[in-house]
Amino acid sequence: MVDEAVKQFYDEFLSKRMVNYRIRGPNARLRAAIELVKPLVKSRTAIADIGCGIGIVSEAMAKQCQECHVYGIDISAANIEYARRTCSEPNLTFISASVTDQFEKLEQVAKKPFELITLIDVIEHVPEGDRTKLFSDLASISGQSCCLAITYPSPEFLDFLRINQPEEIQIIDNSIPLSVLIDEVEAGGWRVYSTKHVLGNQYIHAVFVREVSLDFRSVPPSLLRKITTKVDGYLFKPHRKIKYGVRPFKG
Structure with a gap:
């Protein structure tokens, strides 16, 4: 049942x-989050922004990729x-809705x-016991090439806020070590792709994927690469063989 409080x-x-x-205007936290997701949008056809708030990141993704459709979901009917009133992207x-x-x-x-x-700055507000099921549920409606992007405050930053700015702590604000998050997300059917600390270690950005690409096929060289390789072989390789070739060792 949705928690009315x-x-x-x-x-x-x-x-x-x-x-x-x-x-x-968006603060540094939101700007950093938008920069994280922009390379992931590409031409993906269906995007879900969980805990979208008033739609700032949702709108940025919709503007970037007109052929995509972005669904913003939030527990707050007021948000x-x-x-809906302030974002007009078709x-x-x-x-x-509450996704849990x-x-x-x-x-x-x-x-x-x-x-x-x-x-985007949502997972710390999800009750601890609901997180792994949420990741599993999200995997069930995602494609095999889907990316899952998560941003949230580092445990150290939340500890700082609790001591120095307790008014900044929200109704649910869990400290989540990155190792714990990775374990929970992977238990839900995802694989870690990248993680980093941003804004002076205040926030953690993590990207997960359904499948890790293991395509080891070689990429054919371009025409320019073929030409430069030929030129290098004729003009410079003989010189390098003389300069760098191994000579008999005289010990």
């Missing part, structure tokens, strides 16, 4: 915090209403497997 918190969070990201759909308790709403719109799923 959590819904109310994020409904109220709209006017307390979220709307400022539109009035003042979703605001996103390839963008917003859904009010109302996953069927996301399944209903998944007419084709998702090729990119993003959780």
Whole structure:
């Protein structure tokens, strides 16, 4: 059952915090998240932005790839209403739902497997006991080439906030060591692709994939590469053989 206290918190969070990201512009955290997902968007046809808030990252992905369709999902009906009112991209759909308790709403719109799923500063707000099932559920509606991009505050940064800025801590704000996140995501059917710490170790960015490519076929050389190899062989290789060739050792 959807936690009404959590819904109310994020409904109220709209006017307390979220709307400022539109009035003042995205902060460094959101800008870094957008830079993370931009190379992943490409020409993927179906993208799910889980915990989309007021749709800033959803909108950025929809603008980047007009042939894609982006689905923004958030537990807060107030956030979703605001996103629908302020985002006008035709390839963008917003859904009010809790992905841990109302996953069927996301399944209903998944007419084709998702090729990119993003959780931008969301996973720390998901109850600990629900995380592995969520990753498994997301795998069930994703294609084999799907990427899963996750950003969240580092445990060290959350510890700092709890001591120095406790007003910044949200209703659910779990500290998640990267090793724990990797174990949970892999248990849900994904494989780690890349991880990094950003913004002075305040945030962790992690990308996971359904399958790791193991295509070891050689790439045919280009015409220019063939020509330069020929020229090098005729003009410079004899000189290198004289200079670098092994001579009899005189010990």
